[in-house]
Amino acid sequence: MKQTRPRSGEWVIVCDGRKALILENVGDDKFINLRTKEVHEHADPPTHRLGTDASERVFLEKLVQRFDIALTGGETKAFIVIAAPRALGMLRSAYTPAVRRAIKAEIGRDYVKMPVHEIEKTFMD
Numbered sequence: 001m002k003q004t005r006p007r008s009g010e011w012v013i014v015c016d017g018r019k020a021l022i023l024e025n026v027g028d029d030k031f032i033n034l035r036t037k038e039v040h041e042h043a044d045p046p047t048h049r050l051g052t053d054a055s056e057r058v059f060l061e062k063l064v065q066r067f068d069i070a071l072t073g074g075e076t077k078a079f080i081v082i083a084a085p086r087a088l089g090m091l092r093s094a095y096t097p098a099v100r101r102a103i104k105a106e107i108g109r110d111y112v113k114m115p116v117h118e119i120e121k122t123f124m125d
Contacts, residue, residue, distance in 0.1 A: 004080060004105035005029045005123050011037070011076045013067070014119060015091075016084040016112045017056035018042045020063050023116060024076070034120050040066075057090050064094040071098050078102050082119070084110035 006012050006025040012034060014021040020040040027033030042059040070076050079099070083091055085108040095103070111119055 005032060006034075006080050006104075007078070009076060010078045010080065010104070011070070012080045012082065012119070013063075014082045014111050014114075015040075015060070015063065015087055016110055017059060017087045017090070019112050020059075021112060021116075022066075023119065032120050032123050034116050036116060038066075056087070057094075060087060060090045061094045064091060064096065064099060067099045067102075068096050071102055076102075078104050080105045080107070082107040082109055082111050082122075084108070084112070 007029045008025055008027065010025050012023040012025065014023065018041065020038075021036060022038040022040070023034040024037045025032055026035050040059075040063060042055065067079060079102055081088065081091065081103060083106070088106060088108050092106075111122070
């Protein structure tokens, strides 16, 4: 499945409600080379054991704050967000206007457990 390709320096965010990978394309849009920049993990038990999605929502809101800091600090200019559909909905509700403008694509897939080289392949022809 060919997706919008990240350009050099752009971030690919891969997450669900418990874990997030921030990957940076250190290649270009033809030869994508994703490198792990940051890994964020939620320490609380899974939401199905808690009976609420509040802790998941807080985790994802903090992640969006990180996106905003990256934009204002000049770390990146654009994002591609790949998230489990439920997490994607929660992320969308937390986007700031600046983050919303910087998002090139949103993909409703749960790739967080995939190796980075497999994630790269999703952008290839």
